[in-house]
Amino acid sequence: xxxxxxxxxxxxxxxxxxxxxxxxxxxxxxxxxxxxxxxxxxxxxxxxxxxxxxxxxxxxxxxxxxxxxxxxxxxxxxxxxxxxxxxxxxxxxxxxxxxxxxxxxxxxxxxxxxxxxxxxxxxxxxxxxxxxxxxxxxxxxxxxxxxxxxxxxxxxxxxxxxxxxxxxxxxxxxxxxxxxxxxxxxxxxxxxxxxxxxxxxxxxxxxxxxxxxxxxxxxxxxxxxxxxxxxxxxxxxxxxxxxxxxxxxxxxxxxxxxxxxxxxxxxxxxxxxxxxxxxxxxxxxxxxxxxxxxxxxxxxxxxxxxxxxxxxxxxxxxxxxxxxxxxxxxxxxxxxxxxxxxxxxxxxxxxxxxxxxxxxxxxxxxxxxxxxxxxxxxxxxxxxxxxxxxxxxxxxxxxxxxxxxxxxxxxxxxxxxxxxxxxxxxxxxxxxxxx
Numbered sequence: 001x002x003x004x005x006x007x008x009x010x011x012x013x014x015x016x017x018x019x020x021x022x023x024x025x026x027x028x029x030x031x032x033x034x035x036x037x038x039x040x041x042x043x044x045x046x047x048x049x050x051x052x053x054x055x056x057x058x059x060x061x062x063x064x065x066x067x068x069x070x071x072x073x074x075x076x077x078x079x080x081x082x083x084x085x086x087x088x089x090x091x092x093x094x095x096x097x098x099x100x101x102x103x104x105x106x107x108x109x110x111x112x113x114x115x116x117x118x119x120x121x122x123x124x125x126x127x128x129x130x131x132x133x134x135x136x137x138x139x140x141x142x143x144x145x146x147x148x149x150x151x152x153x154x155x156x157x158x159x160x161x162x163x164x165x166x167x168x169x170x171x172x173x174x175x176x177x178x179x180x181x182x183x184x185x186x187x188x189x190x191x192x193x194x195x196x197x198x199x200x201x202x203x204x205x206x207x208x209x210x211x212x213x214x215x216x217x218x219x220x221x222x223x224x225x226x227x228x229x230x231x232x233x234x235x236x237x238x239x240x241x242x243x244x245x246x247x248x249x250x251x252x253x254x255x256x257x258x259x260x261x262x263x264x265x266x267x268x269x270x271x272x273x274x275x276x277x278x279x280x281x282x283x284x285x286x287x288x289x290x291x292x293x294x295x296x297x298x299x300x301x302x303x304x305x306x307x308x309x310x311x312x313x314x315x316x317x318x319x320x321x322x323x324x325x326x327x328x329x330x331x332x333x334x335x336x337x338x339x340x341x342x343x344x345x346x347x348x349x350x351x352x353x354x355x356x357x358x359x360x361x362x363x364x365x366x367x368x369x370x371x372x373x374x375x376x377x378x379x380x381x382x383x384x385x386x387x388x389x390x391x392x393x394x395x396x397x398x399x400x401x402x403x404x405x406x407x408x409x410x411x412x413x414x415x416x417x418x419x420x421x422x423x424x425x426x427x428x429x430x431x432x433x434x435x
Contacts, residue, residue: 227271
């Protein structure tokens with residue numbers, strides 16, 4: 001009893017207080033199969049558990065009831081590795097029954113990404129209203145046309161004969177009608193007039209107005225491309241061509257050239273959905289404070305409000321609809337430790353806390369709402385002065401933290417994944433190029 005009570009708050013409660021599960025000194029667990037309970041007791045004694053796809057769900061439910069949190073997490077990790085279109089609804093119901101947020105998020109994500117197929121399955125009809133609204137509101141919905149979303153809503157409503165009529169207006173607010181083609185709009189209009197349960201209002205919009213009114217495309221309506229911005233290592237190189245931007249489509253393995261900016265080297269760039277932002281750089285030996293936005297649908301550049309100082313070879317990242325320009329240099333080897341933030345919605349630059357020291361040519365990325373500058377150069381006195389470490393900027397506290405590294409590097413790229421940060425390419429202290 002002592003061991004069981006130490007491992008499980010449920011058992012501790014049963015052993016110390018009168019309750020319905022405790023009868024005459026015995027604990028009755030009618031909802032847990034004997035084999036599952038035996039596995040749990042074995043886990044409590046040995047901290048070892050054998051999981052299969054068949055037993056993991058039962059063990060998760062039993063461990064949740066008994067409040068054995070380490071076992072709950074072990075089962076959850078196992079189940080999430082096995083998640084698929086076939087079992088995601090079962091796992092969703094399991095997570096919902098025990099209010100396990102990580103599993104709920106993961107299962108809903110699978111539904112969202114595969115919505116085009118999932119909405120035709122009978123399991124779709126059993127979704128509760130709040131989950132359905134969460135799915136319909138997602139930009140990540142895997143559909144090629146918004147007509148699929150409209151038809152899915154209609155199908156779900158037909159399965160709710162007593163409440164469907166009262167829910168139609170609420171659900172239709174999450175259908176992005178402006179994304180429909182003209183032919184699809186006619187189909188939806190005729191369908192709504194035939195059913196007579198919703199009043200739709202129409203107005204004529206151009207393509208950009210449609211995108212703005214809808215709140216953006218769904219993930220299944222566009223292809224993600226890899227943008228490559230042309231630059232040079234040394235600022236004294238002759239620039240033979242204009243600044244170029246290439247886009248690589250991994251699906252067809254082909255490159256396409258997009259229009260660039262005139263005579264620009266050493267800029268920094270980041271992408272946000274259908275927009276590309278390019279800041280600073282050097283043009284004809286002059287350092288720039290400019291910020292440009294490239295609209296991939298129009299194929300056009302727009303100049304936005306300038307930074308407070310010229311910057312080149314600087315860190316440049318985006319987080320929560322804000323651009324961050326970090327360090328760099330503002331003249332020939334004039335290094336900077338200043339940093340600033342651009343609010344895309346408000347179109348305004350604001351200074352943020354200065355970096356602990358000047359830094360240029362660092363790799364920059366974002367992870368969990370913190371900005372990272374990895375490596376870089378802190379000066380040039382005959383040879384590059386490598387920064388052996390990384391700087392971490394906490395947006396919420398407006399503070400910088402330093403972390404040391406064994407080796408220095410600069411002009412590398414960096415990406416963040418759920419598992420951590422990855423640095424690609426660049427120059428090391430031995431002045432050899434690593435790719």
